[in-house]
Amino acid sequence: MSSVDVGDRAAAGTLGGEGRSPFRDAVVTLKHGAGGVAMRRLIETLFVPDMPDIGHHQIGLRQLDDGAALRVGCEWLVFTTDSHVVHPIFFPGGDIGRLAVTGTVNDLAVMGATVPLALALGVVVEEGFPMVDLARIQDSIRAACLESGAPVVTGDTKVMGRGEMDGIVLSTTGVALTRTVVTDAGLREGDRIVVSGTIGDHGIALMALRHGLDLGGGLRSDVAPINGLLHRALSVAPGAVHAMKDPTRGGLSGALHEMAAKSGVEILIDEPEVPVSEPVRSAAEILGLDPFHIANEGKVVIGVAADAVTEVLDALRGHPLGAAAAAIGICRSGTPGRVVLDTGLGRRLLPEIEGEPLPRIC
Amino acid sequence: MSSVDVGDRAAAGTLGGEGRSPFRDAVVTLKHGAGGVAMRRLIETLFVPDMPDIGHHQIGLRQLDDGAALRVGCEWLVFTTDSHVVHPIFFPGGDIGRLAVTGTVNDLAVMGATVPLALALGVVVEEGFPMVDLARIQDSIRAACLESGAPVVTGDTKVMGRGEMDGIVLSTTGVALTRTVVTDAGLREGDRIVVSGTIGDHGIALMALRHGLDLGGGLRSDVAPINGLLHRALSVAPGAVHAMKDPTRGGLSGALHEMAAKSGVEILIDEPEVPVSEPVRSAAEILGLDPFHIANEGKVVIGVAADAVTEVLDALRGHPLGAAAAAIGICRSGTPGRVVLDTGLGRRLLPEIEGEPLPRIC
Numbered sequence: 116m117s118s119v120d121v122g123d124r125a126a127a128g129t130l131g132g133e134g135r136s137p138f139r140d141a142v143v144t145l146k147h148g149a150g151g152v153a154m155r156r157l158i159e160t161l162f163v164p165d166m167p168d169i170g171h172h173q174i175g176l177r178q179l180d181d182g183a184a185l186r187v188g189c190e191w192l193v194f195t196t197d198s199h200v201v202h203p204i205f206f207p208g209g210d211i212g213r214l215a216v217t218g219t220v221n222d223l224a225v226m227g228a229t230v231p232l233a234l235a236l237g238v239v240v241e242e243g244f245p246m247v248d249l250a251r252i253q254d255s256i257r258a259a260c261l262e263s264g265a266p267v268v269t270g271d272t273k274v275m276g277r278g279e280m281d282g283i284v285l286s287t288t289g290v291a292l293t294r295t296v297v298t299d300a301g302l303r304e305g306d307r308i309v310v311s312g313t314i315g316d317h318g319i320a321l322m323a324l325r326h327g328l329d330l331g332g333g334l335r336s337d338v339a340p341i342n343g344l345l346h347r348a349l350s351v352a353p354g355a356v357h358a359m360k361d362p363t364r365g366g367l368s369g370a371l372h373e374m375a376a377k378s379g380v381e382i383l384i385d386e387p388e389v390p391v392s393e394p395v396r397s398a399a400e401i402l403g404l405d406p407f408h409i410a411n412e413g414k415v416v417i418g419v420a421a422d423a424v425t426e427v428l429d430a431l432r433g434h435p436l437g438a439a440a441a442a443i444g445i446c447r448s449g450t451p452g453r454v455v456l457d458t459g460l461g462r463r464l465l466p467e468i469e470g471e472p473l474p475r476i477c
Numbered sequence: 478m479s480s481v482d483v484g485d486r487a488a489a490g491t492l493g494g495e496g497r498s499p500f501r502d503a504v505v506t507l508k509h510g511a512g513g514v515a516m517r518r519l520i521e522t523l524f525v526p527d528m529p530d531i532g533h534h535q536i537g538l539r540q541l542d543d544g545a546a547l548r549v550g551c552e553w554l555v556f557t558t559d560s561h562v563v564h565p566i567f568f569p570g571g572d573i574g575r576l577a578v579t580g581t582v583n584d585l586a587v588m589g590a591t592v593p594l595a596l597a598l599g600v601v602v603e604e605g606f607p608m609v610d611l612a613r614i615q616d617s618i619r620a621a622c623l624e625s626g627a628p629v630v631t632g633d634t635k636v637m638g639r640g641e642m643d644g645i646v647l648s649t650t651g652v653a654l655t656r657t658v659v660t661d662a663g664l665r666e667g668d669r670i671v672v673s674g675t676i677g678d679h680g681i682a683l684m685a686l687r688h689g690l691d692l693g694g695g696l697r698s699d700v701a702p703i704n705g706l707l708h709r710a711l712s713v714a715p716g717a718v719h720a721m722k723d724p725t726r727g728g729l730s731g732a733l734h735e736m737a738a739k740s741g742v743e744i745l746i747d748e749p750e751v752p753v754s755e756p757v758r759s760a761a762e763i764l765g766l767d768p769f770h771i772a773n774e775g776k777v778v779i780g781v782a783a784d785a786v787t788e789v790l791d792a793l794r795g796h797p798l799g800a801a802a803a804a805i806g807i808c809r810s811g812t813p814g815r816v817v818l819d820t821g822l823g824r825r826l827l828p829e830i831e832g833e834p835l836p837r838i839c
Contacts, residue, residue, distance in 0.1 A: 143606040148636030158634060161615050162598075167628040169595065175630040183630035185595060187654065188550055196597035196650055197633045233531070233547055235558035236524075237599075237648045244505040253523050266529040268537040268545035271559045271648075272520060274510030276836060281641040286599045286633075286648035288558055292549065474638060 149470020150364025150410075155179065174226075174298065179373075181222040181360065182289075184296045191296045193228035195219060196288040198237075202475040204252070204282055207320050208336035209412075212255030214477060215285040217412055218363070220263040220340040225359040225415055226298065228291035229346035231265035237286035238270065242277045252283070263340035265289065297349075299370075301358040302378035302418040308444035309417040309427060311344060311437045312337065313390040314367045315399060315406030317413070318476050323398045333394030339413035344436045348417065351430040355423030360416050364471040368407040370416045371444075371454045372467045378418075381449030384465065386458045388443045408468055410476045418446065511832020512726025512772075517541065536588075536660065541735075543584040543722065544651075546658045553658045555590035557581060558650040560599075564837040566614070566644055569682050570698035571774075574617030576839060577647040579774060580725070582625040582702040587721040587777055588660070590653035591708035593627035599648035600632065604639045614645070625702035627651065659711075661732075663720040664740035664780040670806035671779040671789060673706065673799045674699065675752040676729045677761060677768030679775070680838050685760045695756030701775035706798045710779065713792040717785030722778050726833040730769040732778045733806075733816045734829045740780075743811030746827065748820045750805045770830055772838045780808065 139156075146153040158179065169175045174184040182195025197218045204211040216234065223231050236256070240249065260266055316337040323334050341361075349356055358378060362370035367389070375382045391399075391406050399406050413436060419427045424442055431437030449455075454465040501518070508515040520541065531537045536546040544557025559580045566573040578596065585593050598618070602611065622628055678699040685696045703723075711718055720740060724732035729751070737744045753761075753768050761768050775798060781789045786804055793799030811817075816827040 141608055143602050143604060143608065143611065143636055145604055145636050145638065148602070148634050154634055158632070161612060162600075162629070162632060162634075165619055166630075167622050167626065169628050169630055173630075175595075175628065176632065180631075183595060183597070185630065187594075192554075192594075192652065194595060194597055194652060195631055196599050196648070198599035198601045198635050198646075198648055200601060200635045200637050232549075232554075233537075233545060233556060235545070235556055235650050237558050237560035237650075238524075239560045239562060239646055239648075240505050240510070242505060242507055246503055246505065249505065250523060257527055260529050264529065266531050266537065267524070268528075268531055268535075268547065269542075269557055270520070270524060270538065272510050272516055272524075273560050273562045274505055274507050274836070275562050275643065276507065279643040279837075280646075281637065284560075284601055284642075284646065286558070286560055286601075286650075288597050288599075288648075288650035290554065290556060290652060474636070475641075 145474045146470045150369055151468050151470030153469045180299050181225050184226060190292045190294055193223050193226045193291045193293060195222040198284055198286040199477060200284050200475050201477050206324055206336055207334060209338035210252060210255050211283060211285055212252035213259045214338050214412060215287040216256055216259035216263060216265065217338050217340045218477060219287040219289040220265050220342050221361045223289045223291045224342035224345045225361045227296050228293040229342040229349065231263060231289055231291045231342065233268040233290055234265050235288040236267045236270040239273045239275060239280065239284045241280045241282055242274055244283060259340060263342055297356055297359050299358055299360040299374050300377035302374055302380050302446045303357055304380060304446055304448055305421050306357055306418040306446040307421055307424040307442050308382060309419055309424065309440060309442050310367065311415045311431050312439040313392045313395065314411055314414065315391060315395045315409040317411050318409035318473055319395045319398050321476060322402055322473055328398060328401060330394045330398055334398055337411055337413035339436055341413055341415055341436055344431065344434045345415060347430045347434055348427050351426045352423035355420040356417055357420065358418035362411045362414055362416055363477055364410050366408045366410055368465055374418065375454055376452035379451040380446040381451060381453045381455065382444055382446055383455045383457060384444040386456045388441050390439045390441050404472060407465065408472060410471055412477065507836045508832045512731055513830050513832030515831045542661050543587050546588060552654045552656055555585050555588045555653045555655060557584040560646060560648040561839060562646050562837050563839050568686055568698055569696060571700035572614060572617050573645060573647055574614035575621045576700050576774060577649040578618055578621035578625060578627065579700050579702045580839060581649040581651040582627050582704050583723045585651045585653045586704035586707045587723045589658050590655040591704040591711065593625060593651055593653045593704065595630040595652055596627050597650040598629045598632040601635045601637060601642065601646045603642045603644055604636055606645060621702060625704055659718055659721050661720055661722040661736050662739035664736055664742050664808045665719055666742055666808055666810055667783050668719055668780040668808040669783055669786040669804050670744060671781055671786065671802060671804050673777045673793050674801040675754045675757065676773055676776065677753060677757045677771040679773050680771035680835055681757045681760050683838055684764055684835055690760060690763060692756045692760055696760055699773055699775035701798055703775055703777055703798055706793065706796045707777060709792045709796055710789050713788045714785035717782040718779055719782065720780035724773045724776055724778055725839055726772050728770040728772055730827055736780065737816055738814035741813040742808040743813065743815045743817065744806055744808055745817045745819060746806040748818045750803050752801045752803050766834060769827065770834060772833055774839065
């Protein structure tokens, strides 16, 4: 038998038997996929334990980074996967195809692997899905592959019956080689926190679309491959970029909390410096959402040595995708994992939320 | 804009405009995911064209092999992905977790990469899915990882709303390094065709379960990682294994047709030599299915030089997963791509079908 009988685990107490469970919930809920505390708890309890060992000095499941990094000769093979369930599949600024390529390319890039080697693409589609929509998505995939230099080299196609799945799910996996890996855990005291542009654009654009909120076309997803942008930022200050993360599900807040906790530092954010576009600010207010907690799909949070922050900012701002880059904070001792907001009027803690408030955002 | 406007393609004639399409169907149907002619046509028309070039002497999307193979230093990086939508998720002999690991490990192995480096796992699950079932699937994943030596090193978790997806979909991607790549296109005239065991077990077991057909417990999926088995077969006769493929969706027939067409040979199969278990034979008859067209999840079709067939067969039979291995045919000139069955009473063409007759078989 391949599967360990649930009864065995129940008897051993790990599932508690009699329908009880070590998880707080008896069933999966939307928050388990929302990129926050609930999802991390699920992954740490369920997916991480007892995997075959991959040895020291490698980055695997346990590190919960944007991907894995495995030693291959004198380089690192960076390896990352994402399944995309975004709804609706076409939205201002992009679609599920562009999102699938971008999400994976960006996860490679924030680990320092800015030259992707190849992508694998798994397509699961519902019976009855319009072929013209599939063609449109494929055009978008192809365009994003050309833009990022990441070819799809292998794939898989599955069809589920009508009503068995809502539309289409794309799973993208990327591989890349790099000499230097950047993790999300490398922040040091004194490092500056840089964000490559405005926050909240992707999530707010989708949410506005779902609610039929029209702000004169100003709301667009920021979905874009940022490997070229990061290649530039890493080149100008070798060794000065200590940590990176893309603030997708859970938004800037989620990324900052994760980086602070893993790095053992406290982050102080200068709130007025955080770039938020006017349409996003307005829509977020109407929708009752905080852009800090909303997904981005073309942004990066960088922890950089203080003496290199000007070069890195200049490099980012010289690229179309980094024009609004800003230094927004600093790492300091204090309470590791804590993120403090200086609002200009006072200081408060940035709360760590259970997860992205918007389902199927990516 | 990332996506090419469908209107542009229509104007250029590739979509034909006015709702017409170069595809035979206006919508996706079950056969587009069924591993046969219809799926190949969709992939070749839609997914393959105009991808960024990966250079000569590499194996990419265009080759439609079980995975890609990319040159990395003096080795090959083999890279393969599969999304798993099997229904029901628990079945005799395995479950979706074991299937997900096995499917990917076997795709690496049939390309000659019998020592997997790592797996990436994307989980998409429906809101309300029982946590105990998720734990049971994860136990099964872990067990299959240990069995095959393939650790999951990175992953992704998404939740879709209640009714937006039927249960759970697992997408698994594997990477492995190998000095020698084996393709599905390397058959030569005179090669013997070997199959590593009985055929049809996986698909028939699932179909019998769906129909409530009970043959006294004799029907079980063959789902198993065969990388250890293939490692053995490749070691005993270096260079003599010219082609391999795992006969999953589309069954033995699909694998033989694809190998014959890509290799430019005709295959003659000695039908009485093809191993089929008694329960599978009986159930297939009752269900009106031909085991030749039914999915396997722990088998391989090997094309081997005639003078090495005995060593390879002995090596396979010495392993628990290859006990019923048999030489079932020969490659010859004739009509490239054709598969001829010698039934013992006469000869007939083995038809190439549109696809696996069973939806959500893997």
